Amino acid sequence: MxxxxxxxxxxxxxxxxxxxxxxxxxxxxxxxxxxxxxxxxxxxxxxxxxxxxxxxxxxxxxxxxxxxxxNKDRIADTMAGFLRANFLTPQVVARRLHGMNVARALGEFLADPAKRDQIGVRAGVAELIAEVLESLDPERLGEQVRGGLKHQLDKLEVSPLLGNALGAAIADRRHLPLIDATVRWAGLTLEANEALVRDMIHQRANALLRWTGLDERLANSVLDGLYRLLAEMLVNPDHPVRAKVEEGLEKLARDLVHDPAMRAKVEGIKREMLESEALGTWWQGVWERMRHGLIDAARNPQGVLSGQLGGMIAELGEAVRGDPRLQAQINRFARRSAVGVANRYGDQIVRLVSETVKRxxxxxxxxxxxxxxxxxxxxxxxxxxxxxxxxxxxxxxxxxxx
Structure with missing residues (x-):
């Protein structure tokens, strides 16, 4: 031209x-x-x-x-002021979003795989996420995530949570399968270590019992008694030992909530675990697997959005698209979030524009x-x-x- x-x-x-x-x-x-x-x-x-x-x-x-x-510096300041006064005020953002049904648009996008596939920016965003995750120092990032979790867990008192969860499980009788599984595990463990138990009895028997062969009969009697006890506990819900176990669990649930000594002990165990090097090593491995999983998912967005996960996303989109009350809640949240961002970070945004132009x-x-x-x-x-x-x-x- x-x-x-x-x-x-x-x-x-x-x-x-x-x-x-x-x-x-x-x-x-x-x-x-x-x-x-x-x-x-x-x-x-x-x-x-x-x-x-x-x-x-x-x-x-x-x-x-x-x-x-x-006059580029003056133009930059004028542009930033115009942007702040006419676009990034809470009133303007709220008025602009008031007539927009963000939730319905989101629901239609999630519910229709063809629309999701047509969004070309998805692949670019996914590639950007993968590159960011690969460029970050995994050890330092893992330590930062671990530090954040540790800080949150350190403020959380876990003893009442455990006590209430255990109490609720006992009230709903959900602890019974756990007791049955423990009894079966004890039986299998005893069977696997029967030779060890017999050897212990033989070593502790005196010479007379070993000379008369009564130590073998004593070992058989002990093992038979233990097998019989475990079997009776398994088939009889009202067995006295089971009652004692349940009583102990109920007491533990009460102590976890109401006993200061127990709560302090649990908090001490929690702090020791948080400071443990073994736990830090375990968490680093977990974080690495999570990071690689996120990178693989970002590298293959089509695979992530297909299969079961894709079906779940489509169901979520259908739910949002067909529920006006849910849409109203999401739209209200979106408006409040956008207004909050404009109110809280508007000055920083326009300052970024101004400083960029000045550079x-x-x-x-x-x-x-x-x-x-x-x-x-x-x-x-x-x-x-x-x-x-x-x-x-x-x-x-x-x-x-x-």
Whole structure:
């Protein structure tokens, strides 16, 4: 477009030179020459105006030229103030979001796999997430996450939580399968270590019992008694030993909630675990597996959004799309969040815009603003050429008539 505008100026110059040679042949040639002459003036004037916005015409130090590079700091502050006053105020954000059903749009997006697949930015965002996760120091990041969890757990008193959970499980009789599983485990453990138990009894028996062979009978009796006890506990819900176990569990649940000594003991165990190097090593391994899983998921967004997870996402979208009350809650949350961001971080956002523009050099801001306005700058020159020519013809006609 710059070449077109310049070519039109050269064309008007050529028309002017030719028409000037034949101005006496016909009165109409005078109109053509007047049009070309005024068109050149208009083209040159608008070229100067457009050029003066971004640079000095012909490199000459003419006052009030190169306006944008010279005043870029003031423009940056003005732009930031305009953005803050007209876009990032809580009132403007709330009014803009009031008529938007963000939740329904989100539900339709999640419910329709075709729409999710059409969003090309998803792959770019996923790749960006993967690169960020890969670029971060895994040990340092893991330590930071561990430190955050440790800080939160350190403020949380776990003893009452455990006591209430255990009490609720006992009230709902959900602890019975755990007792049965423990009894079965004890039986299997005894069976697997029967030889060890027999050896212990033989070693503790005196010489007389070993000489008479009563130690073997004693070992058989002990093992049979233990097997019989475990079997009776397993088949009899009202067995006295089971009752004692349940009584102990109920007492433990009460102590975890109400006994200061027990609560202090549990808190001590919690702090020891949080300070344990073994726990830190275990957590680092867990975090590494989580990080690699997130990277793999980001590298393969299509696979993540397919299968069972994709079905769950689609069901969530259907639920949001078909529930006006849920949409109202989500929209209210979105409005409050956006208003909170505008209110809390609006100044930082516009300051970022202002400081970014101020850091640009003269050439950068010239290229970016000129590129953003684009072809319209050259249409100013073209329009100036044509309008100037029409004005020249009009003036020539009035002069001819008078």
């Amino acid at each position: 710059r070449r077109v505008a310049t070519g039109l100026l050269l064309l008007m110059a050529a028309v002017f030179l030719v028409s000037r040679q034949y101005v006496g042949l016909h009165p109409g040639v005078g109109y053509v020459m007047a049009f070309a002459e005024a068109a050149m003036v208009g083209a040159l004037a608008d070229w100067f105006a457009v050029t003066a916005l971004f640079r000095r015409p012909l490199g000459l130090p003419i006052p009030h030229t190169a306006i944008i590079p010279t 640009w050099d003269a050439q950068t801001i010239t290229e970016r603003v000129e590129g953003a306005v684009g072809r319209d700058l050259q249409f100013i020159r073209i329009n100036g050429t044509l309008v100037g020519g029409l004005v020249g013809v009009t003036i020539h006609a009035i002069d001819h008539l008078l």
